[in-house]
Amino acid sequence: MKLKLVILATLFFQVSIAQFTNTDVVAKIKTVTIDDVISVVATATNTTEVHKSLQYTISVFRTDVDNNISKTNQEGRFTLEANENKELSRGSISVDESDKIVLLLLIYEEDKIIGKDRLAFNEKNNQEPKKAEEDISSDDGIELKGIVIEETKTKPGRDFYEFFYASYTLNQINGNKVVGVYEKLSFGRSTIIQVKIEDNVIHEFIGKPDLEYLEQMSKIAIRKVYKYFKDLKKQKNDIFQY
Known part of the structure; x- marks a missing residue:
């Protein structure tokens, strides 16, 4: 009986988290492909009767035939009136049929992801955007794989992100959840660097302008992130088997 209660509580928690994603605010990436160019429009829709003050990040991940990954980001702040739909960003991307391209739109409210959308091109030598089968999750219909976002403020923060992202790749x-590298101000001129998955702080430390120290911190963070995803997968398997 106790096991049943634990499982029900876990499922209820997962459903509760899902209610905050693409519910109050819906993120959407619209694309049109002409020849070797993808036109991209990122939008957000407020489905509530409440004024919203939000942030967005749209990222483009490109993986070439040698498995080298490059990333470009655009971010900004915006507001939405009740039931308003707004265009956040517009641009174009050149496409090489041998490159895999992933577009990721994230919308934040007070540092929490409340809207997200993802499109991929050339994942299986197919230039049409595709929601792959493995990208479908049981909560909100979108599962983000292998995504690491960066919100750092200093050079040590950016250096740590580079170490961490290289090791992650x-x-x-x-991982099937977005991993974030964040940096916030602390006492004096120091900062605290955090690695988070959703609202869970996986690892945090005081930032220092020391490359060896930052590299060591990235190794510790990677081990903790790996364990987090391993435990999460085991938990899902246990629930499925039950």
Whole structure:
């Protein structure tokens, strides 16, 4: 009986989290492909009767035939009136049929992701955007794999992100939740660097302008992130088997 209550509580928690994603605010990426150019429009829609003050980040991940990954970001703040739909960003991307391209739109309210959309091109030599089968999750219909976002403020923060992201890619962790590297001000001129998955702080430390120290912190953070995803997968398997 106790096991049943734990499982029900876990499922209820997952459903509760899902209610905050693409519910009050819906993120949407619209694309049109002409020849070798993808035209991209990112939009947000407020489905509530309440004024919203929000932030967005739209990222483009490009992976070439040698598995080298490059990333470009655009971010900004915006507001939405009740039931308003707004265009956030418009641009174009050149496409090489050998490159995999992933577009990711995230919308934040007070540092929490409340809207997200993802499109991929050339994942399987197919230039049409595709929601792959493995990208469908049981909560909100979208599962983001292998995505790491950065919100740092200083050079040590950016250096740590580079170490962490290189190791994350090299180890092919490919987690099914967004991993964030954040930096916030602390006492004096120091900062605190955090690695978070959703609202869970996986690892945090005081930022220092020391590359060896930052590299060591990235190794510790990677081990903790790997364990988090491993435990999460085991938990889902246990629930499924039950």
